[in-house]
Amino acid sequence: MTGHGRAAERSRTIELGMPTPASDPHRHLRGTEGFPAAAHRALADTQLRRNLGHATRTIRAKRAGVVAELDDWEELRRAGEAIKADTMARLPELLVQFEERVTARGGVVHWARDAEEANRIVVDLVRGTGADEVVKVKSMATQETGLNEALEAAGVAALETDLAELIVQLSHDRPSHFLVPAIHRNRAEIREIFLREMPDVDPDLTDEPRRLAMAARAHLRKRFLAAKVGISGVNFAVADTGTLSVVESEGNGRMCLTLPDTLITVMGVEKLVPTWSDLEVFLQLLPRSSTGERMNPYTSTWAGVTPGDGPQAFHLVLLDNGRSNVLADAQGRQALHCIRCSACLNVCPVYERTGGHAYGSIYPGPIGAVLSPQLTGIDGPHDVNATLPFASSLCGACFDACPVRIDIPSMLVQQRAAAVDAHTRRTGQDVAMAAAAIAMTTPGRFKLAERALGVGRVLAGRKGRISTLPWPLSGWSNARDLPAPPAETFRQWWARTHGGT
C-alpha cells in the first residue's frame, strides 16, 4: 500500500459509515481554475461559441417539438420526480434487493467506495480475462473515475465507441456535454481529427456528417467483432427485477453489450429505480429531453446472464464516490435525481456561451454546477468548485426543462450561500449580494436603494454605460458593462402618474 493509500485508509477508519466526498484521482470533477477565469477564456473563442450556439439551438427546437406532442408531459415529470425521491428515501434497501436479483440471475456484484476502488476492481477483472483491449459504451461514471487512465496504466487499451466520445478520445480532448461530449466541435474540425488520428481513414473524407459517421463505423467494426471485454455504464437499473438498461443511438452500445464474452458495468448507486413499470415514465422523459426524439434508436435491457445470448460473464460495480455525500443534504440530494439528459445544458444561457470545459468537471452546465461541488465537497475558500454555483443567471430555464423537476435554481442559491459562508474574508461579490438581500427585504429599504441609483447616472456619464464600479461592485463590472439607471425608477413613475404612495 502506498503512503497515500494508507492515509486514505486511516481517514476511512475514522469516519467509518459516514457520508464521504468523492475521490478524484484524475481531476475529472475539478478543473484547475475557477469558473470566472475559465469562462473568460471560453468566451473569447468565437468558433466555440458559434458551434455551441448552432448545436444548442437545433436541439432546443427539436425538444420543444416532441415535448409538445405529449399532453401528459407535466404529469410524467411529476411522476419522474416522485419515483426518484422515493428511490433516494429507500436507497440502501433497494440496492440490497437489486444486488440479490442480479446475483440470482448469474451476475457478480462488486461495491466500490471511491474512484480508485472501482478502477482497481475493473482493472483486475479485465486482467483476469487476459484481454489487452476493451470496447466501451459512453459512461459518465467511468469518466468520473478516470477508468481509461487506470486501464492504460495497466497496459489495457480502452476504446471509446460512441461517436462523440471517440472524437474526444482521438483528439486527446475533454468531454464538454453529457450527451454529445464533442458538442464543441463542428463537422470541419471532426473531419480534421479523423484525417489526423484514424490510421485507416479514406483520405478523401468530406465533412458531410453521414460520411463522418461511416468513417467511424469502418474504424470500429473489426474491433467490435473481435472484442472480448465490453465496459458500460447504466441509464436505469430496476431493483425488483435486477434489470439494467442502456439508452443509445448508434448501435455501439448494443455491440458492447452483446458481442464480448465478458461485460463489466459500472453504475453510480443513484441510477436505481424501484420497479420495472417505472421505466414507462423514464423511457418517455429521457429521449424527448435529450436528443429531442420520440424514442432513441436503441434501448437495451438485460438481467444477469442469459445462456446462449450475449456475454456469459457479467460483473456489476456499484459506485459510491461521493454520492453518499450528496444524499446527506436534504435539498442537495435532488442532484442525484438527474437522468443525464442534458436538457438543462441546452437551455442554459451561460452554458451556451461558455461551453462545458469552463466548468472544470465532467459534469457541466446547471446540473453540474450543483452536482460537482457536492460530490467533491468544498475544500476551503479557494476550492475552484466553490465558484460553480455562481455560473448561472438564475433565469430558471433549467428547472423548466428538467424532465424530473430538479429545482436547480434554488439549489444554486443555497450553494451560493454555503460558498459565501465558507469564505474567511468576504469578497466584493459577497458584500454586494448581502446588500441586495437587505435592500430587497422591505419596500422602505428598496426605495432608499432606488434613490441611490441616481449616483449610477453620474458614474455612467454621457455615454450611458457604466464600465467600472468601485469595490465591492467592481467584481461585477470587471466582466461587463451596465446600462445607466433610468432617470426615473418605475416606483417614482408610478407615484407621479398615479398619485399613490
Next chain:
Amino acid sequence: MGARDEVLARLRTARDAGAPATPPIGVLSDPVVPRTYRSAGRFAPGGEQVLARLDETLTDYRATVTRVPTEDDVAAAVRAFLRTAGSVVVPPGLPEGWLAAFDGAVRRDEPACTVDELDHVDAVVTGAAVAIADTGTFVLDSGAPDQGRRVITLVPDHHVCVIRAADVVASVPEAIARLDPTRPLTFVSGPSATSDIELDRVEGVHGPRRLDVVLVGGLRPGEQ
C-alpha cells in the same frame, strides 16, 4: 468493514441525515407515486388508427413500411424488401411461410451462427414482441422463437421486421406492461443513427443501416 457494508452504512447515514422535513410522496408506509399520466394511448391496441400512427412514426425515423392485410401476404412483402439480398439469417422459430417467396440462401440460427458468418450475411428477418405507435418503436425479445439472439439483429446491415397488428399498442406504458424484464430486450426505433455531429440526426452507424417493416393486419384484403 468491507466495501459493501461500508457503502451501505454511508448511504443509510446519509439517507437519514438528508431526509426532507416533509417526506416526499412515496416515503411513508404506502409508497404512492402520482401516476396521473396516461397509462394507455389514445388508440386501442391492434386497431386501424394505432397501425396508421405506427406507420407514420416508423416512416418518420427512416424505416420503410409495407402494410399487408393478412399473414398470407407477408412472404411477398418480405421478398420485395429482400430484392437486393442474396442471403438472410433468421431466428430458429421464424414462421417458415414468411420466407416462402425468397429465393436466396436462408441460414437458421440453429446451431448458432458465428459473428463472422453474421458479418457476411446480407439481411436478417424477425418478428417482434410489441410495437409502440406513439414513438415508432418495436421491441425484440431474445427469448421469443421468432426474434432470437440479440446478435443476429445487430451484425447484419439490413433488418426486415414483421409486426402483427395484435402486438401494436399506442403508448410506452402499454408496451412495458407486456414485456418480460428478465429477458434481454432491444427497443428499436428506426435504423441506427447519431446526433453527435452538430446535434443533427444522421441515419446509419453501427447497427443495421437499413430497416424495413412489414405491418400485418388492420387492412381489408385488397386495400393494400
